Every structure is written in structure tokens, then in C-alpha cells.
Amino acid sequence: MLEQVGMPGLIVILFMAVMAFIVIWPATTICRRLGFSPLLGVFAVVPLANLILLWYVALSPWPRVGTAPRSV
Numbered sequence: 001m002l003e004q005v006g007m008p009g010l011i012v013i014l015f016m017a018v019m020a021f022i023v024i025w026p027a028t029t030i031c032r033r034l035g036f037s038p039l040l041g042v043f044a045v046v047p048l049a050n051l052i053l054l055w056y057v058a059l060s061p062w063p064r065v066g067t068a069p070r071s072v
Helices: 002-034 038-045 049-059
Strands: none
Touching: 002 038, 002 049, 038 049
């Protein structure tokens, strides 16, 4: 299979992998800091699933967010 890809194809595959990493890594970091599973960050590169992920994170209660003490 790799014999048929050629050099331009490998460059495109490498570029897509780098771009996916650039999107997935911050998304997994955000999900982990909010208390969600970091695996949800993978949905950031799936069309339409990324919008569902944003709505899920925005509208669900965040497990790690507590009540901050108020100063007067």
C-alpha cells in the first residue's frame, strides 16, 4: 500500500497528522482541566462532532468547578 502513495501523498498525510495533533492536544488539555475525559478531545477533529463537543462542555455542569469564596 505504501508503495503506491508516493512522496506527495506522504507529505499530505504527515501534514494532516500534524494539524490533527495541533487541534487534539489543546482540546484534550481543556477537557482534562474541566474534569471531563481527555478522550473527548478527539472529537475536536471530527466534523459536526466538534460542535456537539462544544455544546456538551458549555452546557453540562463542570465537575472540577467549585464555589469560590467571595470576598467583600
